[in-house]
Amino acid sequence: EDQVTQSPEALRLQEGESSSLNCSYTVSGLRGLFWYRQDPGKGPEFLFTLYSAGEEKEKERLKATLTKKESFLHITAPKPEDSATYLCAVTNQAGTALIFGKGTTLSVSS
Amino acid sequence: EAQVTQNPRYLITVTGKKLTVTCSQNMNHEYMSWYRQDPGLGLRQIYYSMNVEVTDKGDVPEGYKVSRKEKRNFPLILESPSPNQTSLYFCASSPGGGSYNEQFFGPGTRLTVL
Numbered sequence: 225e226d227q228v229t230q231s232p233e234a235l236r237l238q239e240g241e242s243s244s245l246n247c248s249y250t251v252s253g254l255r256g257l258f259w260y261r262q263d264p265g266k267g268p269e270f271l272f273t274l275y276s277a278g279e280e281k282e283k284e285r286l287k288a289t290l291t292k293k294e295s296f297l298h299i300t301a302p303k304p305e306d307s308a309t310y311l312c313a314v315t316n317q318a319g320t321a322l323i324f325g326k327g328t329t330l331s332v333s334s
Numbered sequence: 335e336a337q338v339t340q341n342p343r344y345l346i347t348v349t350g351k352k353l354t355v356t357c358s359q360n361m362n363h364e365y366m367s368w369y370r371q372d373p374g375l376g377l378r379q380i381y382y383s384m385n386v387e388v389t390d391k392g393d394v395p396e397g398y399k400v401s402r403k404e405k406r407n408f409p410l411i412l413e414s415p416s417p418n419q420t421s422l423y424f425c426a427s428s429p430g431g432g433s434y435n436e437q438f439f440g441p442g443t444r445l446t447v448l
Binding site: 273 | 367
């Protein structure tokens with residue numbers, strides 16, 4: 225069964241304190257791993273897509289990496305506006321749905 | 335502006351009163367999908383549509399119906415809502431190819447069934 229597990233559930237950082245969020249997945253033949261950001265009461269906002277092990281993508285203070293079993297979202301020198309829930313998802317085998325993890329809620333204080 | 339819109343954004347209703355949540359996208363996307371988000375359970379797919387007149391069940395379809403008569407619209411219908419359908423609902427769309435491409439999400443509809 226396709227499954228996505230994110231850790232930690234919640235993370236509190238001081239402004240400027242870099243860290244990483246983890247997403248481990250089990251899917252037969254990965255066809256896409258996605259990172260989204262979700263602010264309270266809003267829809268998920270697309271960040272990155274990764275398709276193969278070794279792939280990396282960056283956007284401002286965020287960098288996503290992918291191995292054969294997990295993905296990391298590295299946050300470098302975070303700011304309070306980076307506070308949000310970060311969701312990881314993989315495409316299911318049939319290519320008809322995203323299977324989401326439960327998310328990591330990040331709080332960055334100044 | 336490229337976007338997915340949903341209406342209403344908030345709805346409080348009573349058990350058994352039929353309702354429809356509309357979803358519309360202006361990006362000419364072939365694939366559309368409905369998800370519900372519940373605390374501790376995350377986002378789960380209700381129904382999806384690969385193209386006009388092509389719909390199928392997701393992981394949690396019980397109590398819901400959908401239709402796809404036009405490419406841009408994908409309404410979610412609750413024929414007889416029950417309290418366990420109280421949730422936050424999201425519509426999403428992506429270019430052709432199903433869920434292999436990034437999905438664009440709407441702003442959400444918060445539904446309360448009393």
